[in-house]
Structure formats: structure tokens, C-alpha cells
Amino acid sequence: xxxxxxxxxxxxxxxxxxxxxxxxxxxxxxxxxxxxLVSPSPVRAEVxxxxxxxxxAYYEKLSTALNYSTPEKIGETTLTDLAEYLGYKTLTxxxxxxxxxxxxxxxxxxxxxxxDVLVARFFAPKIMNVKFKEGEADFRLGWRxxxxxxxxxxxxxxxxxxxxxxxxxxxxxxxxxxxxxxxAPYGRTNFSVNTQVMLLPDPADIRxxxxxxxxxxxDTVYWLDYQNATAAxxxxxxxxxNASFDANELPGAGTKDYFVPHGCVACHAANMQRPxxxxxxxxxxxxxLNNDFPQLKASKLALLYxxxxxxPTAPKFKRVFDRIKTFxxxxxxxxxxxxxxxxxxxxxxxxxxxxxxxxAPVPPIRRAIGAAxxxxxxxxxxxxxxxxxxxxxxxxxxxxxxxxxxxQTTWQRRANATERLAPDAALGLKMPPDRDLPKDKxxxxxxxxxx
Ligand code: HEC
Ligand code: HEC
Numbered sequence: 001x002x003x004x005x006x007x008x009x010x011x012x013x014x015x016x017x018x019x020x021x022x023x024x025x026x027x028x029x030x031x032x033x034x035x036x037l038v039s040p041s042p043v044r045a046e047v048x049x050x051x052x053x054x055x056x057a058y059y060e061k062l063s064t065a066l067n068y069s070t071p072e073k074i075g076e077t078t079l080t081d082l083a084e085y086l087g088y089k090t091l092t093x094x095x096x097x098x099x100x101x102x103x104x105x106x107x108x109x110x111x112x113x114x115x116d117v118l119v120a121r122f123f124a125p126k127i128m129n130v131k132f133k134e135g136e137a138d139f140r141l142g143w144r145x146x147x148x149x150x151x152x153x154x155x156x157x158x159x160x161x162x163x164x165x166x167x168x169x170x171x172x173x174x175x176x177x178x179x180x181x182x183x184a185p186y187g188r189t190n191f192s193v194n195t196q197v198m199l200l201p202d203p204a205d206i207r208x209x210x211x212x213x214x215x216x217x218x219d220t221v222y223w224l225d226y227q228n229a230t231a232a233x234x235x236x237x238x239x240x241x242n243a244s245f246d247a248n249e250l251p252g253a254g255t256k257d258y259f260v261p262h263g264c265v266a267c268h269a270a271n272m273q274r275p276x277x278x279x280x281x282x283x284x285x286x287x288x289l290n291n292d293f294p295q296l297k298a299s300k301l302a303l304l305y306x307x308x309x310x311x312p313t314a315p316k317f318k319r320v321f322d323r324i325k326t327f328x329x330x331x332x333x334x335x336x337x338x339x340x341x342x343x344x345x346x347x348x349x350x351x352x353x354x355x356x357x358x359x360a361p362v363p364p365i366r367r368a369i370g371a372a373x374x375x376x377x378x379x380x381x382x383x384x385x386x387x388x389x390x391x392x393x394x395x396x397x398x399x400x401x402x403x404x405x406x407x408q409t410t411w412q413r414r415a416n417a418t419e420r421l422a423p424d425a426a427l428g429l430k431m432p433p434d435r436d437l438p439k440d441k442x443x444x445x446x447x448x449x450x451x
Contacts, residue, residue, distance in 0.1 A: 050259030055239035058261050062222055065165050066199065067156060078234035079173065079226055082197065086171055087152025088112065093226075093234030096147055097175055097195075098188055101306055101323070104147065116150040120323045121186060122280065123296075123303040125288045126395050127176050130435045134295045140178040141296065143185040143305065145192075146280070147173040148327060157199075166205025166218045172198045172277065181295060185305060189231070194241050196264070197224035198277065203337055207273060220338040221268065221275040223260045267399045274338045279331040279348035280324050284394060286310075286361035291391045312359040321359050328352060343369060343403035364390045370406030382407075385448045388441050392432050414449040421446055 079093035101119035175192035208214030227235035240257035
């Protein structure tokens with residue numbers, strides 16, 4: 001049986017107790033209590049996925065609290081309703097999905113203030129089924145389109161929340177598409193398989209952190225997830241994201257459902273009340289051209305799609321990069337507000353520092369974060385170890401449980417990592433869960449964790 005996810009994801013993420021036993025008696029007792037309470041052991045190592053019942057209950061509550069549709073009708077809403085909720089009366093699901101960033105950002109389209117609409121399209125290795133390699137028949141490239149809409153004055157998002165828990169300040173919409181390597185991305189008949197949405201409250205309405213003042217009552221993020229559109233029209237609200245994070249453990253096409261909200265929170269800093277907006281890690285996208293995707297590199301397809309080139313000195317590249325930088329500033333501010341000490345927050349701050357004036361990709365070793373000693377640039381072996389962790393583990397362990405860019409929190413897990421990297425580790429425990437790890441890479445990592 002697959003374990004059901006506990007009602008509080010922060011706890012559920014801590015459900016594998018035996019690793020931490022060395023961390024003191026209190027921890028042991030607390031974790032044992034979790035095992036007894038929440039964990040139908042033995043547990044599989046999977047990205048926590050939530051359940052349909054929880055997702056339904058979540059949407060009903062969200063609808064009432066945020067005045068988005070009604071608990072009865074929220075299931076019938078589409079992205080057109082979402083745009084209207086934010087005050088964009090002429091913006092439709094179709095335009096959101098298919099109009100170019102320039103067209104969408106041109107404010108005359110929907111009467112918003114310049115800067116209220118931010119759009120970027122980019123290569124998204126994180127959504128790809130890495131079980132399949134370049135050249136294989138089932139190999140597909142992943143592409144995302146990000147749309148950030150600020151709520152308009154007097155919109156239902158701003159106004160209707162009055163007297164309720166607070167205002168919604170903006171929404172982030174993320175479209176997900178896949179192409180064959182020979183196919184042009186963002187074709188008009190290539191519908192987003194699933195469209196993820198975050199509603200972001202006005203910072204003043206967010207529940208203050210422990211020890212801070214404030215009367216806010218809101219979580220840092222509210223989640224929605226829309227089903228694919230078809231030629232017949234836009235998709236309705238869905239309850240789950242169908243993804244390939246555990247692909248190597250799944251039969252056939254290798255995907256399964258990740259339900260709102262728990263399946264989402266797991267990778268957005270693992271706290272139900274304080275999830276974070278993840279920054280766009282452009283550097284990671286470029287890294288992958290040099291390991292998993294040499295054919296994509298040779299194809300010259302632009303990773304920042306609308307830049308039409310991967311040359312960071314080209315004006316068009318800079319223009320698109322600046323849009324992503326604007327988004328990353330917002331993500332960083334949101335992360336600082338939500339969980340100021342989280343690795344995701346350190347990582348977004350680092351990205352901004354590295355790209356303050358620089359448009360070119362930066363190699364992994366310069367992206368190290370966390371307490372000293374960090375990953376050392378002068379140790380060739382460790383540089384390679386970090387590059388390997390970046391290629392095979394960062395997809396999840398940028399955000400799930402630990403970040404591979406933080407050497408100390410990675411090293412603390414060496415016993416656990418050794419157990420999970422063993423070639424005969426049980427399915428469910430085995431890392432990575434989404435593809436096979438080549439022997440030389442496994443040996444390199446095992447040697448690092450067991451010097
Ligand atoms: C597709 C997602 C994914 C990838 C890729 C992945 N992991 Fe994991 N990993 C997880 C999940 C989810 C958990 C939590 C599982 C649980 O709680 O039982 C986990 C747990 C772990 C843990 C235990 C952490 C803790 O604090 O309990 C270690 C260590 C680990 N992974 C190492 C690795 C290494 C090393 C790689 C790369 C070789 C890797 N993982 C790749 C999803 C992933
Ligand atoms: C396995 C990890 C993972 C899971 C599960 C996941 N996300 Fe994300 N999400 C990310 C990462 C990483 C990004 C940053 C974009 C990228 O790297 O392509 C992101 C980006 C986003 C964005 C764009 C705003 C931002 O934070 O950058 C939205 C919206 C979003 N996710 C919604 C969802 C929703 C809704 C769910 C659940 C149905 C979900 N996510 C589940 C990892 C995850």
C-alpha cells in the first residue's frame with residue numbers, strides 16, 4: 001500500500017525516523033510518536049503526493065476564504081475565471097496559454113498598469129521524464145510558460161476578500177508542455193498538460209512569523225491546478241498534477257498524481273502555512289545542456305525561448321533574462337517573508353547576487369549556499385561530486401528535505417545517502433527514484449559519502 005500523506009505535510013516529510021536517531025533522545029521520542037501516529041510503515045521514498053479527499057476539502061475552504069467562485073462551483077472554473085477574479089476582464093485562458101509574452105505584456109491588451117503582467121517561456125528539465133534519454137523514441141523535452149498577474153484594484157481578488165482573511169495580490173500561472181526534439185515548442189495545438197497556479201496574498205495579510213508582530217491570518221501561498229485545455233475549450237480545475245518525479249518506480253509511462261496542496265508543498269519548502277515561491281534557476285537549465293542534453297545543445301534551440309539564442313551577450317537574451325530576474329526578485333522577497341532561513345531562500349538570494357550584472361550562466365560550484373565550510377572550488381573531486389548531485393539529485397533536492405548546494409546539510413545525511421545509493425537499495429528507498437544511476441556516478445557519490 002502506498003502511504004497516505006498525513007494532514008500536516010511538515011510532519012509527514014519527517015516520517016523516516018531511523019536516520020535521525022543519533023540526534024538525541026528528544027528527537028527520537030518525537031519521531032517515534034510520528035511513526036505511531038502517521039506512518040503506515042514501511043514507507044516508500046516518494047515525493048509526498050496527498051489525496052483526492054484532501055484536495056477537494058482544500059478547494060472548498062479556499063473558495064470561501066478567498067471568495068473565488070463558490071465551494072459548489074469552484075470545480076467548474078477555468079483560467080478565464082481566474083483572470084477575471086484578478087480583474088482582467090478581456091484576458092482569457094486561451095490568450096494566457098498561447099499569446100506570446102510580448103503580446104500578453106502589452107498593457108493595452110487588458111487595461112492593466114505596465115508591469116502588472118510578466119511572462120517568460122523557458123526550457124524546463126525539472127518536468128521531464130528523465131527515464132528516457134535523448135535519441136530514444138519516448139524522449140520529450142519539457143517547456144514551461146510562466147505568467148505573473150498582479151491583481152487589479154477593485155478586482156474580486158482585492159475587494160471580495162475584505163472582511164474575510166485578506167487580499168490576494170497576485171497569481172502565478174505555470175503552463176507545462178512537452179515536445180519531440182524536432183518539434184517547435186509552444187505550438188497552438190500543444191496544450192499544457194496541466195497548469196499550476198499559486199495565489200499570493202498581500203504581504204501585510206500574511207500570518208507573521210513566530211516572534212514577529214502583525215495581525216495577518218493568511219498562508220503565504222494558495223494552490224490551484226487546472227486541467228489541460230482541448231480544442232473544445234479551456235480546462236477546468238483539477239485536483240492533482242500528474243508528473244514523473246517517481247518515474248523509475250512506476251510502471252509504463254511513469255507518472256502519477258500529486259494532489260493539491262500536500263503534493264505541491266513538498267517541493268515548495270515543506271510547510272503548509274509558509275510555502276515559498278521557487279525562483280527560476282536559469283543556471284541549472286544551462287548546466288543540463290552539458291550533461292544530459294548534448295543534442296539539445298547542438299540543436300541551438302534557445303532555452304529562454306523568446307531570446308531566440310543562448311548567447312548571453314545578445315540584446316534579446318538580456319531582455320528575456322531581465323524578465324526572469326524581475327520574477328526572481330519577487331520570488332526571493334516572498335521566500336524571505338515565508339521562510340527566511342530556508343535553503344531555497346539562500347539559493348534565490350545567491351542567484352540574484354550572481355546575476356546582478358551578469359547574464360551568463362554560472363557553474364554549480366559558484367552557487368554553493370549554507371554554513372561553512374561550503375563546497376570548495378579548489379577541490380576538483382568535490383566540484384565533480386557537486387556537479388553529479390546537481391545532475392541527478394537537484395531536481396528534488398533543491399527543495400525536498402535538503403539542497404545539494406548546501407554541503408553541510410548534504411553531508412549530515414551521509415549515512416542515509418549511503419543506504420539509499422546502494423545498488424541493491426529497496427525500491428522506495430533507492431535514490432534517485434526517477435532514473436537509473438550509472439555505476440561510475442554511484443561509485444563517485446558513495447566514495448564521497450564514505451571517505
Ligand atoms: C525525483 C525526486 C528525487 C530525486 C531525483 C532524488 N531524490 Fe532523494 N528523496 C526524494 C524524496 C521524496 C525523499 C523523501 C523520502 C522519504 O521521506 O522517505 C528523498 C530522500 C532522500 C534522502 C533522505 C533525506 C532525509 O533527510 O531523510 C537522501 C539522503 C536522498 N534522498 C539522497 C538522494 C540523492 C543522493 C539523490 C541523487 C543521486 C537523490 N536523492 C535524488 C526524492 C528524490
Ligand atoms: C518535485 C517538486 C515539485 C512539486 C511536487 C511541485 N512543484 Fe511547483 N515548482 C517546483 C520548482 C522547482 C519550481 C520552479 C520552476 C522550475 O524549476 O521549473 C516550481 C514552480 C512552480 C510555480 C511557479 C512559481 C514558482 O514557485 O516558481 C507554480 C505556480 C507551481 N510550482 C505550482 C505547483 C503546484 C500547484 C503544485 C502541486 C499541484 C506543485 N507546484 C508541485 C517544484 C515542484
